[in-house]
Amino acid sequence: MLMDQQCLFTPGPTPIPERVKHAMNQPMIAHRGSAFPMLLENVSTRLAPVFGSKNPVYLISGSGTSALETAAANVIEENDNVVVIVTGAFGERFASICEAFGANVHRLNIEWGKTCCHDDLENFLNSINTKIKAVFATYCETSTGIVNPIRDLGFVTKQKTEALFIVDGVSCIGAVPMDMERWNVDILVAGSQKALMLPPGLAFIAFSERAKKVIGMCSTKRFYLDLNRYIASYEKEKSTPFTPAVSLIFGAQEVCKMIEDEGFENVIKRHHLLKNMVRAGFTTLDLPLLTCDDDASSTITSVITNNEKTKQIKSGLEKKYGITIAGGQGKLKGEIIRIGHMGYCTPFDILKVLSGIEMTMHDLGITNLLGKATSKAKEVWIHAL
Numbered sequence: 001m002l003m004d005q006q007c008l009f010t011p012g013p014t015p016i017p018e019r020v021k022h023a024m025n026q027p028m029i030a031h032r033g034s035a036f037p038m039l040l041e042n043v044s045t046r047l048a049p050v051f052g053s054k055n056p057v058y059l060i061s062g063s064g065t066s067a068l069e070t071a072a073a074n075v076i077e078e079n080d081n082v083v084v085i086v087t088g089a090f091g092e093r094f095a096s097i098c099e100a101f102g103a104n105v106h107r108l109n110i111e112w113g114k115t116c117c118h119d120d121l122e123n124f125l126n127s128i129n130t131k132i133k134a135v136f137a138t139y140c141e142t143s144t145g146i147v148n149p150i151r152d153l154g155f156v157t158k159q160k161t162e163a164l165f166i167v168d169g170v171s172c173i174g175a176v177p178m179d180m181e182r183w184n185v186d187i188l189v190a191g192s193q194k195a196l197m198l199p200p201g202l203a204f205i206a207f208s209e210r211a212k213k214v215i216g217m218c219s220t221k222r223f224y225l226d227l228n229r230y231i232a233s234y235e236k237e238k239s240t241p242f243t244p245a246v247s248l249i250f251g252a253q254e255v256c257k258m259i260e261d262e263g264f265e266n267v268i269k270r271h272h273l274l275k276n277m278v279r280a281g282f283t284t285l286d287l288p289l290l291t292c293d294d295d296a297s298s299t300i301t302s303v304i305t306n307n308e309k310t311k312q313i314k315s316g317l318e319k320k321y322g323i324t325i326a327g328g329q330g331k332l333k334g335e336i337i338r339i340g341h342m343g344y345c346t347p348f349d350i351l352k353v354l355s356g357i358e359m360t361m362h363d364l365g366i367t368n369l370l371g372k373a374t375s376k377a378k379e380v381w382i383h384a385l
């Protein structure tokens with residue numbers, strides 16, 4: 001068995017297209033030289049439609065968490081009241097970051113596996129009798145595989161408060177719709193190693209004019225993640241205040257080309273198809289899905305593996321077939337498996353991972369399932385053509 005072919009189905013990092021690898025191999029350029037401003041401006045403006053932003057997207061060298069921290073550090077002042085919608089491990093992380101910056105965090109806790117709906121947020125905001133500086137939400141909650149209805153949540157935030165609406169889009173931006181202005185999103189953050197088909201190491205942040213004013217006035221101590229430095233450097237010379245991850249930015253430029261070549265609407269549709277194929281496949285394997293169809297992300301699928309045999313699927317799949325998927329996180333550790341299907345992922349890739357799962361289940365003694373999930377997924381695909 002050739003085990004060196006990449007079969008990565010984790011919800012980040014994700015596979016890197018050859019043409020992106022090639023772009024990242026270009027000779028290094030000086031970030032204070034003449035070529036870099038063109039590169040940065042090109043990437044920042046071409047990413048804007050993917051972020052649904054009217055303004056350029058800012059790039060910071062760091063993982064997704066650095067983008068989350070940037071959003072908090074540039075808005076929160078000690079003792080500010082903020083609401084954090086917690087639908088899983090990453091909502092919890094946003095809440096912890098806000099606490100680290102001295103905020104009074106009002107957690108809106110939602111059962112893991114469910115989304116926060118319009119009424120949940122409306123009722124919660126009604127119950128708080130203090131001025132809220134910002135509402136934080138997670139677009140795709142990677143630990144469970146749900147997508148929160150950001151448009152509705154932005155609407156309620158705007159209707160009920162003067163707070164900024166700040167969204168973690170790390171595990172879905174590049175694969176899902178977004179319209180920052182219409183949806184009232186003031187700050188949107190993402191990471192490179194998910195639907196944006198890049199290696200880990202770049203954080204992206206887009207913000208509204210309203211957020212820019214708050215960022216400009218925020219007196220919280222910060223240095224590397226001070227967005228005012230990035231804004232000044234971009235506006236003055238289309239550069240970054242500190243040495244940027246140039247190779248990753250070359251890669252990001254190629255990613256923009258790939259998204260434009262396919263058409264962003266088609267990218268979104270492809271992810272829908274991948275979601276529908278995976279979900280239909282699993283329904284034939286007697287493995288319950290954690291989320292309902294409407295709440296489920298088009299980038300990640302979580303499947304309940306709550307008996308001794310199914311708990312071994314993840315390790316069997318990796319050891320024997322070289323296919324890597326993810327397990328559960330936090331409260332769901334040991335309870336679920338998660339299949340990432342975002343970025344550089346095709347319907348044939350879905351047939352591959354489903355085949356591997358059928359075969360692993362067979363190896364574990366769960367027989368009579370060979371071909372079931374893949375047939376169902378193929379039906380979904382062929383009907384979508």
Ligand SMILES: Cc1ncc(COP(=O)(O)O)c(C=O)c1O
Nearest residue numbers: 063064065090142168170171191
């Ligand atoms: C929704 C979400 N937010 C934040 C992060 C943190 O990103 P990183 O691990 O790149 O710091 C992740 C990573 O999986 C994520 O999925």
